[in-house]
Amino acid sequence: KAGVTQTPRYLIKTRGQQVTLSCSPISGHRSVSWYQQTPGQGLQFLFEYFSETQRNKGNFPGRFSGRQFSNSRSEMNVSTLELGDSALYLCASSLGVAAYQETQYFGPGTRLLVL
Amino acid sequence: AQKITQTQPGMFVQEKEAVTLDCTYDTSDQSYGLFWYKQPSSGEMIFLIYQGSYDEQNATEGRYSLNFQKARKSANLVISASQLGDSAMYFCAMRPSQGAQKLVFGQGTRLTINP
Numbered sequence: 001k002a003g004v005t006q007t008p009r010y011l012i013k014t015r016g017q018q019v020t021l022s023c024s025p026i027s028g029h030r031s032v033s034w035y036q037q038t039p040g041q042g043l044q045f046l047f048e049y050f051s052e053t054q055r056n057k058g059n060f061p062g063r064f065s066g067r068q069f070s071n072s073r074s075e076m077n078v079s080t081l082e083l084g085d086s087a088l089y090l091c092a093s094s095l096g097v098a099a100y101q102e103t104q105y106f107g108p109g110t111r112l113l114v115l
Numbered sequence: 116a117q118k119i120t121q122t123q124p125g126m127f128v129q130e131k132e133a134v135t136l137d138c139t140y141d142t143s144d145q146s147y148g149l150f151w152y153k154q155p156s157s158g159e160m161i162f163l164i165y166q167g168s169y170d171e172q173n174a175t176e177g178r179y180s181l182n183f184q185k186a187r188k189s190a191n192l193v194i195s196a197s198q199l200g201d202s203a204m205y206f207c208a209m210r211p212s213q214g215a216q217k218l219v220f221g222q223g224t225r226l227t228i229n230p
Contacts, residue, residue, distance in 0.1 A: 031216050043206065043220040056217055088158050092218075100148035100210045101167055104218060106160035 002027065004093050004107035012113045018079040021110045023091030025072050031055075031096025032074040033104060034066060037088040046089075049074050050096045078112075086114045117142045119207050119221035127227045128197050135182070136192040136224050138207030144168075146212035149190040151181065154204040154223070163205075166190060194226075202228045 005024045025032050034046040045058040049068035066076040092104035118141040128134045151163040166174045166181045174181045182191040204225050208218040
């Protein structure tokens with residue numbers, strides 16, 4: 001079974017621009033979660049989508065948004081980029097039906113550099 | 116709120132030795148899941164092992180085992196017979212029982228295996 005895929009793998013943008021990242025979950029997984037990883041803040045939860053609905057959201061400004069399509073693929077958008085948005089963005093998928101027992105499987109990440 | 120603490124920023128171990136990576140957690144939930152992930156320099160988070168709060172036996176997966184001490188709120192990862200390919204960042208994470216697919220991560224431990 002194919003793993004989680006993320007595109008693009010690397011991205012360079014300038015301040016003020018916007019960016020869209022894509023994530024394709026493992027086949028059959030309906031939950032997609034997004035995380036931001038930076039050296040200073042570590043791994044932080046952005047949001048989770050399940051069946052095309054945002055089910056949970058972390059403490060990030062409204063510039064960070066996402067959506068999920070009917071095939072469970074998800075996109076994340078960051079508008080008006082700031083230097084501090086430079087990070088590794090990780091997507092994780094899971095079945096989304098169990099609670100704490102369910103394992104999330106991660107993609108390779110998208111490295112975003114904002115200049 | 117949940118919190119994960121990994122007190123070892125870095126560890127250096129000789130090849131073929133066993134290594135223990137420490138993880139303590141804080142939660143008021145009775146039901147929760149504990150996870151360990153490995154992150155090589157490529158960035159992908161690789162799932163290693165899971166322990167549920169109600170599991171009476173310590174989890175094992177090949178060379179990985181989880182030393183779960185619920186009363187002490189610790190979930191240490193033990194890697195037996197370390198290999199050069201084990202060099203990576205290791206993250207302990209927890210998911211609470213209520214709703215969210217969100218994982219709360221520790222700051223990680225950088226493990227270096229010396230030949």
